[in-house]
Amino acid sequence: MKLLSIGTVAFDALETPFGKRDRIVGGSCTYIALSASYFLNKSGIVSVVGDDFPNEMIQKLESRNIDLEGLQIKEGEKTFFWSGRYHNDMNTRDTLDTQLNVLENFDPIIPESYKNSEYVMLGNLVPAIQNQVLDRLGNKVKFTMLDTMNLWMDVAMDDLKQVIAKVDLLTINDEEARQLSGEYSLRKAAKVIMKMGPKFLIIKKGEHGALLFGEEGIFYAPALPLEDVFDPTGAGDTFAGGFIGYLASTDDTSFENMKRAVIVGSAMASFCVEKFGSERIEDLSLEEINERVAEFRKLTDFELNLALA
Ligand code: AMP
Numbered sequence: 001m002k003l004l005s006i007g008t009v010a011f012d013a014l015e016t017p018f019g020k021r022d023r024i025v026g027g028s029c030t031y032i033a034l035s036a037s038y039f040l041n042k043s044g045i046v047s048v049v050g051d052d053f054p055n056e057m058i059q060k061l062e063s064r065n066i067d068l069e070g071l072q073i074k075e076g077e078k079t080f081f082w083s084g085r086y087h088n089d090m091n092t093r094d095t096l097d098t099q100l101n102v103l104e105n106f107d108p109i110i111p112e113s114y115k116n117s118e119y120v121m122l123g124n125l126v127p128a129i130q131n132q133v134l135d136r137l138g139n140k141v142k143f144t145m146l147d148t149m150n151l152w153m154d155v156a157m158d159d160l161k162q163v164i165a166k167v168d169l170l171t172i173n174d175e176e177a178r179q180l181s182g183e184y185s186l187r188k189a190a191k192v193i194m195k196m197g198p199k200f201l202i203i204k205k206g207e208h209g210a211l212l213f214g215e216e217g218i219f220y221a222p223a224l225p226l227e228d229v230f231d232p233t234g235a236g237d238t239f240a241g242g243f244i245g246y247l248a249s250t251d252d253t254s255f256e257n258m259k260r261a262v263i264v265g266s267a268m269a270s271f272c273v274e275k276f277g278s279e280r281i282e283d284l285s286l287e288e289i290n291e292r293v294a295e296f297r298k299l300t301d302f303e304l305n306l307a308l309a
Contacts, residue, residue: 001114003043003248005032006133006235007123007147008103009053013083014276016090020134024277027080028123028147031234034281035241035268036121037064038289039249044114046070046133050077050102053227060282069111075101084273090232091206095151116140119248121168123237127152127159133271134166145169146198147240150176166196168253171240173204186211187218200258201260202243204236204287212262216255221262224270224295231276235269238281253299267292 006140007029014021029047044067051073062068079100085094108129115138121129124147131263133143146167152160164170171297178184186300190201190213207229209222233273243258243265250257270292274280 001042001044001117003036003121003244004046004070004110004114004117004119005036005043005092005121005123005241005244006046006108007032007121007125007128008080008082009045009049010080010082010296011052012157012233012277013081013097014083014231014233015090016231016276017086019252019276021231021276025054026082026234026277027236028125028234030057030061031125031272031278031281032235032241032244033061033066034064034278035079035238035265035272036245036248038268038284038286039242039245039264041065042067043245043248044070044111044117045290046110048072048074048080048106048108051075051080051122053079055081063129064282067113070109070114072109076100078183084233086232088097090229091183091208093114093232098151103129108136110136111116118242118251120144121240121244122146122153122163122255123240124149127163128154129167130163131159132203134163143168143244143247145171145240147171147236148176150179153179161196164193166245168200170198170203171202171204171243173236177201184215187211189227190218200255201228202262204239206235207231210239210262212255212258214255215259219255219262221259221266221296222299223266224292224299226270226274229273232273235272238272239265239269241265263293263296267296 008027010027012026056109060242081099093189181188246264
């Protein structure tokens with residue numbers, strides 16, 4: 001297996017200025033795996049759901065060549081539930097409810113066929129479980145990427161710092177970078193965070209794009225200004241899935257290739273926000289993805305010859 005992703009497979013209740021959904025499938029792992037599926041023939045996931053999880057979604061994931069041997073289905077238990085409400089600017093949201101349910105006693109079992117995975121995406125999840133997964137993987141791992149959120153900084157900072165120390169790349173949003181580092185300037189925050197372990201850091205700024213930091217320098221990718229943004233849920237995970245899916249498919253972890261991966265991730269995220277939940281990223285065509293990437297190129301491409309005396 002080229003890529004292994006872990007994270008939540010969830011039910012979400014969402015409220016944005018454009019509408020409301022009471023119970024749709026979401027979860028960090030769902031978005032990551034769907035997004036990465038456009039770049040790989042096959043990938044595996046390690047996660048858990050209850051017996052209330054819809055068969056229809058299982059079939060949809062399988063139809064995108066996502067291997068579900070590592071998805072545990074627990075009889076008599078309920079799937080992880082998260083509920084959030086977005087503010088008017090849609091860049092910020094409040095978590096209204098988090099019910100761990102089946103995640104409370106989750107033992108992440110890694111199928112034999114996943115143990116030789118080379119690329120590992122640790123999607124947003126309890127840091128202790130992210131740690132366990134790293135410990136249980138074989139020595140074939142070439143590249144590990146971690147996503148997390150402010151909640152874990154509040155309630156499990158020690159565990160989180162342990163995982164951060166072990167991964168190659170951390171991706172978080174600007175507010176989380178400030179909380180983790182204690183620095184307001186994102187440049188200073190990046191320095192502090194990279195001293196904690198990761199060689200690379202991506203700071204996401206929602207509709208204001210994303211910054212990639214490495215020893216080689218800084219790269220900035222804008223977000224595409226879209227006509228319709230309905231629901232930002234999962235945009236960060238979709239970004240991460242596109243990023244690591246592209247990286248794994250090209251098998252190149254150089255800074256130059258990561259710049260391309262940031263554009264791919266940003267293009268995938270731009271689709272995600274156009275509809276509620278994961279709907280928009282369930283059936284994309286490669287033409288659509290290519291066109292989006294071309295729009296990104298056009299957005300910042302210009303020639304300038306200043307004839308200054
Ligand atoms: P994003 O908008 O990229 O931050 O991801 C939103 C997804 O993360 C939703 O579909 C939720 O189900 C999931 N989620 C929310 N809170 C958590 C949490 N504490 N741990 C793991 N996943 C979560």
